[in-house]
Amino acid sequence: MAQAAEIAKLYDALPAHYQENGVNVAVFNDWAPDEFVDKDGKLEGWSVDLARAIQDRLGVPFHYQATSFDAVIPGLVAKRFDAGFASFGSTPERLKVLDFVPQRKIGTGFAVPASSDLKIDDVRDICGVTFAVQAGSWDDQTLTRLDKEECVAKGRPAVKFERQKDQASAELAVRSGRAQATIAADVKLAYAAKQTGALKLTSLVLAPVDSCIGVRKGDPLGKVLADALQSLVDDGTYEKIMKKWGIADDRMLKKITVITGNDS
Structure with a gap:
């Protein structure tokens, strides 16, 4: 556990209005096992556990609000929220208005119905497949790029998109046969497959990327959150949380920046 002097140092690094008022935290409400609202209405997930540990480390209250993904960035920009625990990917477009604190690496995976014979073992296998995706998500952007580069540009059948309001709806579209596959974080899809028994992951996993906390661009809070998370890494709290959720693997981070x- 952190020493009192370390906690005091982190607290002192917070701007005065956070010391006085705490931190307003938006939490994505439907991205298990990262962040989600359980059947009892309680926020859960490995990212939520990290938020609570960071809160304890900083010594100020976090005021949590569960919300849809599409409300997080506008809420941060409008200053309704100060931090977003929403498993962000750090896209160039998002970096225009936000800074990001990485929590761990997450791979991008693909899932199909448990009874399906469809194989997605290579990027080329996405061509001609009907995908249900969460509209505007990192995964939507990734699949759009791969469609252009690997399918359309090379004369293969284009990906067919069934864009949904959220990932739960995308997974439902696959389970009900309206789409052949979905794309999302492999940890997310593995959790959904285990919980429902109606999905299975394919063998293709794209290169892992950072899964991040978002803060307003230039807000000193970002550096304080990163330093608090680093202290959790250093004293083993971070690894304990990852073990609790069954994701203590080589995608855990050792250095938080x-x-x-x-960056140059």
């Missing part, structure tokens, strides 16, 4: 998009 704020992603600003200005």
